[in-house]
Amino acid sequence: MNIPGIILLRQNFLIILVFFGMVLSGLIYLNNIQCSCNQQITEQVIIKSKWKQKTFGLRSSSGLFYNQPSALVLGRTDVAPVTSWSAPIIWEGTFDSTLIDSIYKHQNLTIATTVFALGKYTRFVKDFLESAEKYYFVGFRVHYYLFTDKPESVPEVKMGENRSLTVRKVPSLNRWQDISMNRMEKLEKLIEDELSSEADYIFCLDIDTKFYGRWGAESLGRLVGVIHPWFFDAPRDRFTYERRPVSQAYIPAEEGDYYYAGAAFGGSLKDVHHLTKTCRENLNIDAARSIEAVWQEESHLNKYFLLNKPSKLLSPEYMWRDINEGAAQIKIIRFTNVPKNYAEVRPNP
Ligand SMILES: CC(=O)N[C@H]1[C@@H](OP(=O)(O)OP(=O)(O)OC[C@H]2O[C@@H](n3ccc(=O)[nH]c3=O)[C@H](O)[C@@H]2O)O[C@H](CO)[C@H](O)[C@@H]1O
Numbered sequence: 001m002n003i004p005g006i007i008l009l010r011q012n013f014l015i016i017l018v019f020f021g022m023v024l025s026g027l028i029y030l031n032n033i034q035c036s037c038n039q040q041i042t043e044q045v046i047i048k049s050k051w052k053q054k055t056f057g058l059r060s061s062s063g064l065f066y067n068q069p070s071a072l073v074l075g076r077t078d079v080a081p082v083t084s085w086s087a088p089i090i091w092e093g094t095f096d097s098t099l100i101d102s103i104y105k106h107q108n109l110t111i112a113t114t115v116f117a118l119g120k121y122t123r124f125v126k127d128f129l130e131s132a133e134k135y136y137f138v139g140f141r142v143h144y145y146l147f148t149d150k151p152e153s154v155p156e157v158k159m160g161e162n163r164s165l166t167v168r169k170v171p172s173l174n175r176w177q178d179i180s181m182n183r184m185e186k187l188e189k190l191i192e193d194e195l196s197s198e199a200d201y202i203f204c205l206d207i208d209t210k211f212y213g214r215w216g217a218e219s220l221g222r223l224v225g226v227i228h229p230w231f232f233d234a235p236r237d238r239f240t241y242e243r244r245p246v247s248q249a250y251i252p253a254e255e256g257d258y259y260y261a262g263a264a265f266g267g268s269l270k271d272v273h274h275l276t277k278t279c280r281e282n283l284n285i286d287a288a289r290s291i292e293a294v295w296q297e298e299s300h301l302n303k304y305f306l307l308n309k310p311s312k313l314l315s316p317e318y319m320w321r322d323i324n325e326g327a328a329q330i331k332i333i334r335f336t337n338v339p340k341n342y343a344e345v346r347p348n349p
Pocket residue numbers: 115116117118119120121176179180205206207208228260261262263264294295296297298319337345346347
């Protein structure tokens with residue numbers, strides 16, 4: 001080969017080399033993009049599966065005897081057993097406790113249950129815990145979390161098998177409204193930091209309360225609200241929703257489904273985490289504008305449930321006015337407020 005021929009060959013060789021170099025770096029670039037995508041997907045999967053979700057379905061045992069459910073006849077005709085968005089409303093006579101317990105026992109559940117007792121409200125702890133041990137999720141694993149500013153005053157209560165109590169010290173607060181509202185933030189943190197790998201469901205309850213009847217697996221659901229005992233038969237324009245548009249809890253007179261109690265709500269960890277986070281954020285926005293909703297976090301909870309419909313509602317049997325009060329529709333009082341002298345027990349009016 002002559003000299004110009006050799007030069008030509010070398011030039012072609014260089015061009016081919018550069019071409020392959022470009023293809024190779026292109027491939028490396030694409031591969032990197034794919035890797036970082038995979039990484040993002042893995043992270044998403046981890047975030048999603050952070051919540052311990054069991055999806056066993058509603059398994060039942062053979063050989064279990066119970067009354068045949070009817071497609072035609074309602075268990076109750078004097079109350080509504082379902083909402084207009086097809087969520088069940090749990091009333092006595094609408095479920096079979098033996099069947100429900102047997103279904104949920106298969107799932108080996110842990111139910112976290114939170115209460116707050118600050119200041120003089122520590123006096124309610126003993127009756128709450130003792131009555132819960134008798135009636136609340138009997139036969140299931142229950143982990144109570146009690147937040148108090150006086151851990152030393154928490155009484156010794158004998159816990160059943162698979163049942164435990166964790167006491168957390170929290171700072172005292174001067175206003176009952178702040179104590180009540182502050183629960184949302186504390187619950188949000190508890191779920192985030194500790195419960196995700198520990199519990200399957202959570203219920204958040206008032207402490208000035210007592211159980212008098214079964215509260216069991218019929219109450220379990222993704223997002224659970226309790227119909228307030230004073231408003232189950234009232235028209236929505238009479239509900240004590242927050243009516244000032246400046247508040248994040250605002251609900252106009254022509255909107256609203258039910259009036260829900262602030263004293264009891266629950267559901268899956270993921271859903272209750274979202275609920276507490278949203279309410280805490282909205283409480284903070286209101287506070288920054290120097291506005292406090294008429295019924296504090298209960299107002300924000302009602303706004304949340306208007307925009308995020310509960311998947312299950314509990315009738316006022318699950319949060320009644322007082323053990324000595326009745327109503328035609330209340331066939332059993334499961335959980336009720338205990339009477340209190342507001343002026344004496346609260347730190348401020
Ligand atoms: C039946 C019902 O739905 N009750 C709600 C209602 O009034 P309540 O009269 O039930 O409110 P409350 O005085 O019981 O306060 C709510 C909770 O805050 C805690 N606490 C309060 C004061 C105190 O000094 N120490 C203390 O620990 C305690 O856990 C108590 O159960 O409105 C409140 C907010 O405005 C809450 O939404 C309550 O859940």
